[in-house]
Amino acid sequence: MAKYNTLLYYCYSTIENGEQFAADHLKFCRSLGLTGRIIVADEGLNGTVSGTPEACETYMNTLHADARFADIDFKVDEVDEPSFVKMHCRYKSEIVHSGLRDPNIINPQKQTGKHLDPKEFLEMKDREDVVVLDVRSNYEHSLGKFKNAVTLDIENFRDFPAMINELSKYKDKKILTYCTGGIKCEKASALLLHEGFKDVYQLHGGIIKYGKEAGGQDFEGKCYVFDNRLSVDVNSVNPVVISTCRNCGKVTPKMINCANPECNEHFTQCDECGTAMDGCCSAECKEHPRKRVYDGTGYYVKVPQPVNTAKKASKQSATAE
Incomplete structure (x- = not known):
């Protein structure tokens, strides 16, 4: 157990x-x-x-x-x-930051794409009239994505609405959206429907559920997750590694956060470069005075910001008065 x-x-x-x-x-x-x-x-x-x-x-x-x-x-x-x-x-104002806060326009409780279970998604994804759309950010799909999926050049999900015009060329296709666990697809598919896309679907339970129920078939690479594991294996059927080390270009599945807390960029880095760069993405970050100690994982607990003692003393003085 x-x-x-x-x-x-x-x-x-x-x-x-x-x-x-x-x-x-x-x-x-x-x-x-x-x-x-x-x-x-x-x-x-x-x-x-x-x-x-x-x-x-x-x-x-x-x-x-x-x-x-x-x-x-x-x-x-x-x-x-x-x-x-x-x-x-x-x-917070949203459970996934999209900037789509008007419930009269986007409300997943009222309208989203049709939910596909993993086996339905597997059966549909390679049809000629289908486009598989990854709605995640660059650092996520650079680590792993479905074979032949359309990916978007976005740093955060809140950038997704600005990509609608770029996706308009697929309006005559069936759009199959997917993300890590399904949450982003709820709003992404709702927005696509609002913008006139007629045939929109979403992978229910996302990549994680697909790995458990469909063996992760044709998901290439690893799946980024938002905890200290950073990534997990998905494909037990035909796995491949697609990500490369940012520093040397070597194929590697390892995703880390830059050791410089003021950068903290998500990127892929092989173990050799991780040791040589102290877990940093660049020489500049490696020399940063606040660089965290790299322990080989690339995951860091949030570093508390220094207390502004002068401001704190001022507040205490005002309270006392």
Whole structure:
């Protein structure tokens, strides 16, 4: 039996008083000994949490018992150690940052692309009238993507709406969107429908579920994940490595964050260059005075910012007065 589980999930469901919910939910997660990162918004939840199998089972059962979250599709990975160091649960304006905040225009609770389970996606993806569209960011699809997928030159998902005109040439095709767990596709497919695309689908459960239920067939490379694993294997049928080391060009599946915290760029780097560059993307970053110690993983706990003691003293003085 696995020592720990990591759960990936999202849910578009209206949450009243989201800020209070986030505070209460953080206490609940900590009471179970979970670590992870959860975003709460008025439109729903987006989370990845990690803990013992028992704690994760309690967490899933508790959310499923709430009518708002009864339909959550948890993706469960067995891991040797927790995938996070701390537990965060924060209230934000969206559960995935898209800039599409008008529920009268984009509302995944009312309209999204047709959901395809992994086997349906596998059966459809190579048809002549189909375009497979990756809606993730550059650093994600550079590490791994579906064979022959259309990728977009975007740094963040909030850049996706600006790409609609570029995608207009595919309006007469069936569009099959995909992302890591499915959450980005909910808004991406809704926007495509709003912009006049007629035949839009999405991979339900994303790449992670596809790997578990369809063997990851034809997904080339590894899948970027937003925890300290940084990437996971997906394809057990016909795996290949497509990513290359930024520094030397050698084929490598390893994704890291630059050791310079002021850069923190996601990029692929082989172990040899990782050692030579101290986990940095460039010579400039390698010489940066705040460079973090590279331990070979390329994952770093967020570095606290220095306290502004003068400002703090000023506030304390004002409070005392």
